[in-house]
Amino acid sequence: MPARNTVAADPKGVDSGAHFMDGDHALAEGALAAGCRFFAGYPITPSTETAERFAERCPAVGGLFIQMEDEIASATALIGGAWGGQKVMTVTSGPGFSLMMETIGLAATTETPLVIADVQRGGPSTGLPTLTAQQDMMQARWGSHGDYRIIALVPDSPQECFDLAIEAFNLSEIYRVPVFIMTDETVGHMHEKVVIPEAEEIRVVERNWYQGPKGEYRPYRFTGRDVAPMVKAGDGHRFHITGLTHDERGYPALTAEQNDKVVRHLIEKIDSNAESIIRVEEDGIEGADVVVLSYGITSRIAIRAVQEARQAGLKVGVLRLITVWPFCEKKIRELAGKVKAIVVPEINYGQMVLEVERCAAGQCKVVSVNHCGGAVHDPEVILAAIQEAAK
Amino acid sequence: MWEIKFSGFGGQGIVRCALITGKAISLYDGKFATMTQSFGPEARGGACQSQLIISETRIAYPYCTVPGVLVALSQEAYDKYEPGLGDGGILIYEEDLVKPSGDPQRVRRYALPATRFAEELGNRLFANLVTLGCFSAITGAVTAEAMKKALPGLVPDRFLKKNIQAFDKGYEHGLALRDAVPAEPATAGAAQ
Incomplete structure (x- = not known):
């Protein structure tokens, strides 16, 4: 993957200073600092505070928050928002995460950058709405059908909720991939000091916009190493986005050979860059x-x-x-x-x-x-x- | 290191107590603070509690193991959490709402008419700030200056002055209690 340039964060979204804040709120602040300006969500304990914070901050920042009718619609709206040109996010917990799974597959195959935070609670099903768990770790990896890859990060504190929200957006832009923040009720509701740096100290990856002539845009390239630039729907480019196996123009190409090409690319663009994506603390x-x-x-x-x-x-x-x-x-x-x-x-x-x-x-x-x-x-x-x- | 539990019934401002103290500690007193709370139905009526860990170093385990301080603003909360308070620990209780029943020698008890003081200031809603004043004076875990600095944003602007008055009232009472009750050679409280 070629190195991507970063720019300083837009100061409008950055609430610089020291705060005593919970993890859920820190997720919203991290998203805003990263340049997220579209959030579609459906409230669910213990994640609702993120949506509340984002909604509250939207008017001042110039973003859009929509409360959708459910989590299926929320996730699907993110795909529309992303192809409309925005950095997009939603937040949920187990039951909502389950509902989002079909769309996560759509996002994976259409290589749509988006960020979903799962503030995990006890399951299965509605389980333990107010109590902590880490039971969705495999669901994050395998939850949607078919072969694909995603990226998932896990914060251990409110500060890291903020930091990893920014990283999640950056990774989603670099790899055009859904990125999950797999936090939990304890971290989500725990208050600690969160330091939000000045905007110029926060490095964000901007979307890689297509610069070429109209009529020649290709939304995909199946190299297994890098991803095609993106355009905004409505800017006059002709292209197609579908969940069907597709060619480089995005049109359905329903053959075994093309499926092999697409799926290998979805997997290899992450696997071949795994060493630069993976972070551990020793x-x-x-x-x-x-x-x-x-x-x-x-x-x-x-x-x-x-x-x-x-x-x-x-x-x-x-x-x-x-x-x-x-x-x-x-x-x-x-x-x-x-x-x-x-x-x-x-x-x-x-x-x-x-x-x-x-x-x-x-x-x-x-x-x-x-x-x-x-x-x-x-x-x-x-x-x-x-x-x-x-x- | 301090392990502190604030308790009462939902609506008394129990969670707010820990929020204000945690903010004061971590933003203005230069120490680490981690706050957790009851959440969901249990925070909205019944025995509600919030926990605060204060430390000079980064905090890993976020919960109280053996609290050294218990603030109890309701009988139910007292009954539920007093047995967990460490031997020699500090108990601050709402004297009009709680009748302590445990061994009086086991912990250091401080009685506070928080609701009555708050009503004298015009509204019983200030009882949590009265309590925080008393808590700050008795424990010394947080400075009064830091607590007052932490209030904006956590209490409504139009009631900021009243809340500070409530804090001062509790602080004064706390100092008197602290100086009246001889410190016992017990172990809990600050040193855990």
């Missing part, structure tokens, strides 16, 4: 016997267990996933050859642990510390798993 990995791999709120709970384990003399490292999709395969393969065990606490019955097992490929023990929705882990349970794994 602490004490070198020489560790056991590594605790976690993400989001659980990584903060795990820190207490890790500290106690270290005090007891165990060599424990920490690997926090900031990017969950694409998954850090290379890192896990290397790590698995060096440690006794990787311990994976997560607020679900064991989802990302399956990826860890796949990549570790039997080189080390992989221990799932699963814990279904409703609350964070008891750190003692994670500690016990670390102690057991270190034996």
Whole structure:
């Protein structure tokens, strides 16, 4: 992927200064700072505060907020908004995320840049509306039918909700791909200090606009490395956008060969750039016997267990996933050859642990510390798993 | 490090108490603060609580493990949360709404007529600011200056003055209580 230039954020959307803010509000502020000016959504606990904040700030910033009739319409409106020339976002939780799945596939195949935040709560179904979970991690990856790739990021604090919202928009523009922010009720409703920098310190990736003559625009190129520039609907370019397998002009091309070309491109544009997309945070990995791999709120709970384990003399490292999709395969393969065990606490019955097992490929023990929705882990349970794994 | 729980019934401004204190700490007192709260039906009536962790260093675990301070503005909240207050911890309670029933020697108790003081200022809605004044004086966990600076944006502009008066009233009462009750050699409160 050729490097993309960044520009300073539009100061209109940037509420610079120090705030005491919850994660949901920080998501809205991050989106506004990144240049998002269109939000279509449907309220659902525990994500509604993001929509409220965005709606409240819209008049001053010059954006548009629409409360749609449901989450299907919300997600679909984003595709229209994006092809209308805007950076677009919605926010939801499990039940709404399920409804958005069909459109997410449409966004993936039409290579439409958009950002969806899932403030996770306990499921399945309506589950636990007000209580935390990390149960949608695999849904983010596999939820829509067909083969495709997306990018998913997980913040562990209100500050990171702000920071990763900007990163999500930047990635969605660079790769023309749906990007998910997989946060959770705890981080969404937790208040902490959030520092919003001055606009000129915030780097945003602008849309790559087509500069060529009218009549020659092609909305796609299937290189598996980069993506075509975009145009605004209504600017006089003739092109077609469809969920059907399509050619470079966007017209239906319903053959096995073309499907192979399109799908390989959707996958390879992410996979071939995975190393520059993936971000993780490491602490004490070198020489560790056991590594605790976690993400989001659980990584903060795990820190207490890790500290106690270290005090007891165990060599424990920490690997926090900031990017969950694409998954850090290379890192896990290397790590698995060096440690006794990787311990994976997560607020679900064991989802990302399956990826860890796949990549570790039997080189080390992989221990799932699963814990279904409703609350964070008891750190003692994670500690016990670390102690057991270190034996 | 402080682990603080504010509790009462929904509508008393319990969540607002933690918000104001958290903002004061993290924006004006130069420390870290993490605030969590009851959410949903339980925050709208019944026993409602909000939790605040204050630390000199970055906070990982966001919840109270053993609170060193409990502010209880209703009997139900007191009954529910007092047993979880650490030994030697600080209990500040609304004396007209709460009849403490636990072991009087176990924790340091401070009685505050928050609602009555607020009504004297014209509206019982100021009871949470009276409480915060008292809390600040007794614990010393946050400075009065930072608390007052944190108010704009968190209380309606037209009631800012009244809220500051309510805070001062509670602060004065808190100082008197603090100086009247000899500090016990207990462990909880600040040092956890």
